[in-house]
Amino acid sequence: MVLKFFMRHLGFYLNKHTGRKISLHSNLGHAELSATFNGPIPGAISDEVPTSSPLEASPSSSVIAASNRFSSTTSSGLPGSPGVSDVTPLRKYILMVSTFQMVILMLFNQRSRYTFSELMVESGIPERDLLRNLMALCMSKSTQRILCKEPKPTAANKEIEPTDVFYVNNSFFSRLHKVKNLSVRETEPERQETRTKVDENRRYVIEATIVRIMKARKTMEHNQLLSEVMEQLKLRFRPTSTDIKQRIEALINREFIARSENDHKVYNYIA
DSSP, X not given: OHXXXXXXXXXXXXXXXXXXXXXXXXXXXXXXXXXXXXXOOOSSOOOOOOXXXXXXXXXXXXXXXXXXXXXXXXXXXXXXXXXXXXXXXXXXXXXXXXXXXXXXXXXXXXXXXXXXXXXXXXXXXXXXXXXXXXXXXXXXXXXXXOEEEESOOOSSOOOOOTTOEEEEOTTOOOSSSEEOOOOOOOOHHHHHHHHHHHHHHHHHHHHHHHHHHHHHHSEEEHHHHHHHHHHHHTTTOOOOHHHHHHHHHHHHHTTSEEEOSSOTTEEEEOO
């Protein structure tokens, strides 16, 4: 679903702009889901397996039909839908989730139970990201525990195995209508990896900008080139003069540009 809309936008964007590239970073996105629950509200979150599968629920069942449980916030009319019991009050929430969590939860509109391996195949989410997002959904504090896991996690063992089974916690309850902070904390190695990728991508962008400017101007003085690069990139990010100088040196070493023999503060484009 997410990929379908991304591909539609990709086609629209590339028709408007040439020579550009768009990458989908699903791990950085967020979404809002409309969710419904009508299981009994225990004193604490229950990890008992539902006696009736949401996928197989009858109109008189106390379990919401799987196809009606999660939807985007623009969807309409969950109360009164077929498959919802009038016995237990319906609880509606807006879940503030990551894009990956949205993909995971929407799968439970199709089936009531998934193993970890099945979720990885059906969602297409990388294993490490799937682990982190599932832990946030089923091992966070009780007011944020949307999913349950079999076997039940303990303080001594919070690992997720390929055969572990996940299902919706139909007894989920929160005093807040909008449930926030279903967050997945990034570890320090992951933060470092993200910073490294960002720095690497920015180096490529700076070099491409320098080459594009030099190709058009043929010859430029050092300070003019710095100013022009900063001006062209100011809407994307703000490179420092040191960043630009380093990329100029790299391009000189790779013979894209060269210093003028008469003035080392002047650069010439090498065709």
